[in-house]
Amino acid sequence: MSSSAPDPERQPGERPPDVADALRQREQQAEEIVQFVDRTSFASDEEGATGEITTADQHPADTSDITFQRELDLTVRQMAERQLEAVAAARERQREGTYGICTVCGRPIDPERLRVRPEAATCIDCQRAMERERQGGPR
Numbered sequence: 001m002s003s004s005a006p007d008p009e010r011q012p013g014e015r016p017p018d019v020a021d022a023l024r025q026r027e028q029q030a031e032e033i034v035q036f037v038d039r040t041s042f043a044s045d046e047e048g049a050t051g052e053i054t055t056a057d058q059h060p061a062d063t064s065d066i067t068f069q070r071e072l073d074l075t076v077r078q079m080a081e082r083q084l085e086a087v088a089a090a091r092e093r094q095r096e097g098t099y100g101i102c103t104v105c106g107r108p109i110d111p112e113r114l115r116v117r118p119e120a121a122t123c124i125d126c127q128r129a130m131e132r133e134r135q136g137g138p139r
């Protein structure tokens with residue numbers, strides 16, 4: 001069994017060296033999702049696309065024609081748009097030198113989390129706390 005040499009240049013880097021690249025990739029992903037949903041969901045609308053997107057919180061009197069698939073598409077689209085906003089915000093933090101620091105508690109965000117979600121603004125603990133709040137909290 002021959003063990004390969006350990007990388008001598010390996011740095012204990014606190015942040016990924018290619019944050020900008022990672023952010024650009026996430027941005028592209030999200031843009032593709034938005035475009036895909038627009039093509040597949042709104043193009044096949046029998047009633048004709050209005051060119052306007054109603055917000056999800058507004059429930060028109062008659063929602064029976066809104067299919068589950070369409071709601072799903074809108075949800076996916078909204079998530080992608082939120083991701084685009086998150087990427088823009090992450091670039092802002094990068095400029096200000098606060099990238100990788102949780103915007104809620106001020107502690108460093110786990111580098112492993114940043115590798116998966118380079119646009120993350122909060123550490124995993126704060127993220128979970130916010131998600132719990134959004135869901136109405138534990139009973």
Ligand SMILES: [Zn+2]
Nearest residue numbers: 102105123126
């Ligand atoms: Zn935090």
